[in-house]
Structure formats: C-alpha cells, structure tokens
Amino acid sequence: METTFLSSILERGEWLLSFGALIAVLGIPALARYVVLLVPTFRETRRLNQEVAAKQVTKSFYNPIQNRSKFWGLLTTAFIFTFILPFCLTLEPQPIWQMLLDMFIILMFYDFFYYLVHRFLFHDGGFGPGPLMWVHAVHHQQKNPCRLDSNYLNPIETCMGLGLYGASIGALAAMMGPFHVATIVITWIAFSEINLHNHDRMSEESDRFPFKYLKYMSFMHHVHHARFTAGNFATISLFYDWLFGTYDVGQGWGKNKRENAGNSGAGAGGKPVAG
Ligand SMILES: [Zn+2]
Ligand SMILES: [Zn+2]
Secondary structure, eight states, X not given: OHHXXXXXXXXXXXXXXXXXXXXXXXXXXXXXXXXXTTSHHHXXXXXXXXXXXXXXXXXXXXXXXXXXXXHHHHHHHHHIIIIIGGXXXXXXXXXXXXXXXXHHHHHHHHHHHHHHIIIIISXXXXXXXXXXXXXXXXXXXXXXXXXXXXXXXXXXXXXXXXXXXXXXXXXXXXHHOXXXXXXXXXXHHHHHHHHHHTTOOOOGGGOSTTTHHHHHHHHHHHHHHHOTTOOOOOSSOSHHHHXXXXXXXXXXXXXXXXXXXXXXXXXXXXXXXXX
C-alpha cells in the first residue's frame, strides 16, 4: 500500500523538468550579464557597487556572514527544486497571456506574504516589536547597502525568504494547477534580480529615462535600510506599502511620520545616500 503511494508520488514528480529549470535559473542570468553590461549605465552601476563591496569584504566579520547565508540559501534552493517544484511544473503549451498572468500572480502573491513577514515579524509593524527582529537586525547593519549586501543575512532569514517563495509557488500550483516551466524560470530570475537590484547603489546620472524607475526602486529600499523604523516592507513592488500606508519616501510612516512632522528641519526622514 505504502509502496503504491510512494510510487504514485514518484510518477507524478517532474524531477527532470525541475532540474532543467534550476540550470536555466542559474545559467540565464550568468549569460544575460554579458548583454546587460553593454549598457553604459549598468556598467557604471556595477562599478559603483563593486567599489563599495571591495571595502565591505575587508571587514573581518563580513565574509563569514555572507558565506553562511550562501550555504543555507543553496540548501533551501536545492530543497525547493527537489521537493516542491517537481509537482508544480508542466511542459504543456499555454497561451502567452496565461503565462504573463501567472507570473504576475506568483510575484504579487509572494510579495503580499513577504510584506506581512517583513513588517510584523522582522520589524515593529505597528503592534509592537516583531519576534524575529534579532534575526533581521543582521541585514540592517547595512544602513546604506550595496548589491552584495542583499545576501548579508542571518541564515534564518535566507531560508525564510526563499522558503516563502517556494511555498508560494507550491500553494498556487495546488490551487491553479501546474505552471509552465518557462513561467517559473522567468519569475524565479525576476524574484532574485529584483532582490539584488533593491540593494544597488545607482549614480545620480542614472536618474533619467529609462533607468528612472530602477533608480527609484533601489532608492526606496535604501530608505528602508536608513532607519530600522522606516517603511517600504514589500520587495517586488511598492504596491502593498502604498495600500497599507507604509509607503515611505524618507519621511517615515505611521507614528514615526507624525513625530517627524513635528521636526522643523528638512530631511528629518534621514534621507539615505542611495547612489
Ligand atoms: Zn527590514
Ligand atoms: Zn535589504
């Protein structure tokens, strides 16, 4: 009986497809980098971030924290691609509109739960200190982060972030049916590139079309890092911060916003140096 149950699970799992997706998720950004770096603004952004990162890695405590997070991140990724994604993938052809809609749903579904975790577990979200503030405090040691700092995390946070993303795909696939493998590859790359980019330092020159929105995204996450009491808790978009009143352009939100309003000095919001 148990063997039948096990073999029926094994038959349903698309392990080869999941392995292919993993290769694509790791390989495509590595190859795309060559094309992206043909754009002078992206080359300049990389130079700026490498310059800051070079100083970061000279600190004795820096690399051990990076490596520990990387190790647990790889382990969590392997877990997701072995035990969750094989049951969420298909190669059945789907219309483009459906794939685009699925990508939107996956990223916004994840971002909603990440928003809640980040606001209420990692920060004081308005109902008192979150129980995991001590975990998240590691990431917030960086008050003006660079791209590399996106992985400067307590490993509990690394596993929670990735685990939440994997669980979001699993839950949605259970409700909506399997996703096309290309949908999962593209959203996974978007998820990790957005997380990296939020920490990018960008120069003032990049504050122009078509890079303006990218600059604004990273500026808003730098606002979040500048003070532990700042807003901007979502990671993929700022929609939930706008919806729930935690959108913060540097002047704080909620209780902190009112306190700041009492200050006469400009820049009371502790505007970060984002680029
Ligand atoms: Zn935070
Ligand atoms: Zn961050």
